[in-house]
Amino acid sequence: MFREFKKNLIFLYTLSTGLILTLIVVLTFLFSLISQENKRQSLFQNHLFTLTSRLQTDNTVTDSYLAEMETLNELIIYIEENGHPLFFPGTYETTKNRDFLLEQAGRQAKKEGIYEDSLPVSSNTLQSSVFRTKGQHHDTWLGSVLVIRTDSGYKKLILLSDESGEHFRILIMGLLFLLADCIGIFLLYLAGRRFVRRASAPLEESYQKQQDFVSAASHELRSPLAVIQANAAAIADAPSEMPRLLSVIQKECDRGSSLIKNLLLLANMDSNHLTIQKENVEIDELLLHLLELYEPVFHAKNSSLLLELPDMVLPRIKADPVLCLQIFTILLDNAAAYGLENSRHPKILLKAEVLQGHVSVSVVDYGAGIPEEEKGRIFDRFYRGDKSRSKKEHFGLGLSIASELARVQGARLRVEDTDGGGSTFIVEFYV
Structure with a gap:
């Protein structure tokens, strides 16, 4: 095409x-x-x-x-x-x-x-x-x-x-003008080809990403649907297993519902239909709330969640508190799922600091880290470092959603290596 x-x-x-x-x-x-x-x-x-x-x-x-x-x-x-x-x-x-x-x-x-x-x-x-x-x-x-x-x-x-x-002399001059015209048209063709290629590259990339997105979404939706279909058929053959099979069906329905919810969220962000209600947010209060929510989660995984705040009072940021909470929730879920594997220290650090005119919130893990060649792709939709895709509760949309939620608020999400090994996800809010 x-x-x-x-x-x-x-x-x-x-x-x-x-x-x-x-x-x-x-x-x-x-x-x-x-x-x-x-x-x-x-x-x-x-x-x-x-x-x-x-x-x-x-x-x-x-x-x-x-x-x-x-x-x-x-x-x-x-x-x-x-x-x-x-x-x-x-x-x-x-x-x-x-x-x-x-x-x-x-x-x-x-x-x-x-x-x-x-x-x-x-x-x-x-x-x-x-x-x-x-x-x-x-x-x-x-x-x-x-x-x-x-x-x-x-x-x-x-x-x-x-x-x-x-x-x-007129004939020679006419031939020279004709030659100059042909050379000029050829140069215009080369310039046009280069211009069209450069101009259409973002369009091709966007189209390819859309195709990959649709393909990946279809693949992810097919998995819970296949499980639901298989368990529904099994109920007729084994009525005694109905409670267990219905429980599996319910889990897959919840999983599919979560995927559809995330897809709708991404679609709204792509079409600029996402509602953003910015207000002055006390970032330290938000982080304390997250600490209360996720301490039991990490405790259940035989690890801990630590919060590090500066001695000075953090300035307020202009952002949507609901979207900010969703960003940090995604990052903590991601840390719980991947950051504790092969970890040097069974802990996750939630840290806030003020750096050069912006408030920086970091989620630090001490696990295996992210290979350099994958850092540019982890924010792509449906990308997962888990090549086997054994963690069925994750679709590879979380970091993509977090990155987009940060962008629509004027913030920035990036990743860098943790000293000694591991990954640090940093959200920068401009004051």
């Missing part, structure tokens, strides 16, 4: 961002074309102005000057005076193509009303627009025709600039 979802999300991300990038690249390419066109037009006008100024100020223009200008700037320059062309064969392009191009330029000038005998009337110059024409070899030229009035008559200038190389 998530694989297809991520594929579709990556595709949509790459498509949308790729289209935007392509639009930017196309606009940039068009802007570059327009900029280059303006640059060519400006350069052509500069050449035209230079030659016009030279013709107006100098009576003679040398062949070497024209040859150098043609060669360096890829131009064809044709000049005639009073209908007689200058004896300048040209140094750029072939003579055959040159004559054809000059003829094409003359035709273009005639379309604009500039003939062989046309003379300027209201000014000293008569100029055609800047036009484009094609040669015999599919070459493209930028051109203009200019007639200049002189004291001895007139001079006619035809200027053509070769643009054939521009097509190749």
Whole structure:
């Protein structure tokens, strides 16, 4: 499910961002074309102005000057005076193509009303627009025709600039822009894949935890139901055992009811529907109450429960007393079930202290402790260090519930090793 979802999300991300990038690249390419066109037009006008100024100020223009200008700037320059062309064969392009191009330029000038005998009337110059024409070899030229009035008559200038190389340059530039666009889209794809993977990781983790939760809940519920079903069937076969079998059924019903109650509590916390009534709580009084409740429990296990309070009066904490009592009850139940196994000292220590702006309540045991690799999982739902799951009265929900109850009150539950061996569960309430 998530694989297809991520594929579709990556595709949509790459498509949308790729289209935007392509639009930017196309606009940039068009802007570059327009900029280059303006640059060519400006350069052509500069050449035209230079030659016009030279013709107006100098009576003679040398062949070497024209040859150098043609060669360096890829131009064809044709000049005639009073209908007689200058004896300048040209140094750029072939003579055959040159004559054809000059003829094409003359035709273009005639379309604009500039003939062989046309003379300027209201000014000293008569100029055609800047036009484009094609040669015999599919070459493209930028051109203009200019007639200049002189004291001895007139001079006619035809200027053509070769643009054939521009097509190749535009093609190369277009390919470079296309390559840049493809590379950009590929990089966007990689970025999108990384972003989608990172963004969907919490969702996948949450979904997997939900699936594991449902699977574990089904497994835990199946156990008491199977026992109830088996004992109910046994009643018909052995009526004399009915009291004992009914007692087993009652215990399993209580066990199932406890599990369902815990599941509903977790569901309410997940949906933020848990009612929290915070008030000023005297933490020392709460711990004394717990001591009275659990002393008989630990005494029955041939152990003891000790309470350690500081000499100073503990500050009040802002919390829900019912939820706090439930947190400490879970921790003490957990200590009674697991903290006394292989214990160096048959006792559990309940300790409170003030540390750096918060009240810390610890439940300390001296048992086998928790392996380092399991510390990050003990607050997961249905996780139990008892791999055999022999303790059927525990479902692996207690520490998960305690952690969530602490979190919804703004407190924090954590675990660390006890000096010399064992585990210490610490609840930190901020004052």
